[in-house]
Amino acid sequence: AQTVTQSQPEMSVQEAETVTLSCTYDTSESNYYLFWYKQPPSRQMILVIRQEAYKQQNATENRFSVNFQKAAKSFSLKISDSQLGDTAMYFCASIYNQGGKLIFGQGTELSVKP
Amino acid sequence: DTGVSQNPRHKITKRGQNVTFRCDPISEHNRLYWYRQTLGQGPEFLTYFQNEAQLEKSRLLSDRFSAERPKGSFSTLEIQRTEQGDSAMYLCASSSSIGEGRGNEQFFGPGTRLTVL
Numbered sequence: 043a044q045t046v047t048q049s050q051p052e053m054s055v056q057e058a059e060t061v062t063l064s065c066t067y068d069t070s071e072s073n074y075y076l077f078w079y080k081q082p083p084s085r086q087m088i089l090v091i092r093q094e095a096y097k098q099q100n101a102t103e104n105r106f107s108v109n110f111q112k113a114a115k116s117f118s119l120k121i122s123d124s125q126l127g128d129t130a131m132y133f134c135a136s137i138y139n140q141g142g143k144l145i146f147g148q149g150t151e152l153s154v155k156p
Numbered sequence: 157d158t159g160v161s162q163n164p165r166h167k168i169t170k171r172g173q174n175v176t177f178r179c180d181p182i183s184e185h186n187r188l189y190w191y192r193q194t195l196g197q198g199p200e201f202l203t204y205f206q207n208e209a210q211l212e213k214s215r216l217l218s219d220r221f222s223a224e225r226p227k228g229s230f231s232t233l234e235i236q237r238t239e240q241g242d243s244a245m246y247l248c249a250s251s252s253s254i255g256e257g258r259g260n261e262q263f264f265g266p267g268t269r270l271t272v273l
Contacts, residue, residue, distance in 0.1 A: 046198075079264075086159075087199075087247070087264040133198050141212045142187060142251065144262060146198030 044069045044138050048147035055124045056155055063119045063150045065134030075137040076110070077144070078119045082130040090132070093117065124154045158182060160265035162248050168271045169238055176234045177268045181250030188231050189262060190223055191247040192216065199247055205231060206253060238272045245269050
């Protein structure tokens, strides 16, 4: 079975500090996509960052970057200079098949404290 | 607003009743997905369409669930004879198959929160 696992149900970080959210996945596919989505309280899910498995370079989007370890099947998200607006549920997700359905992890609830 | 829209935003119904939800995707997107999210969990895939064709259905989608996407535009998700276990947030997302294809970003709607009493 193709799975995504997030082992940190909750995390907190002080404003302006750095935090890393963990994600592991399992697949026998050679080509796939990995994503981090953010779901703020009572708001829509939005894409934070995307990584193609065939690319060795880690993706970066402003304060957000990933550490993609393909052999270890690990895909962590680092948030630098955390802001109060980063408070949200963060979901790691993957796409393995041609249809493009997302398989989500259980989520990590991040609280940024002033 | 050119994002994904869903209606209604909230639905309260009694067990045994039928409910229907609507999703309007981003106009140029040919793929449309339905997911279900229960409290404190990640969304789970239900079904997806490419244009008007329903190409995949999850085993989660029992016989009481049906989805349509006539003319490849908006989509409806109907639940017949609702049960308390159907209470969840139902999310719709859309994407384009052009370019990166399955790797393209899925844009999510605000969801429809269903409560079955």
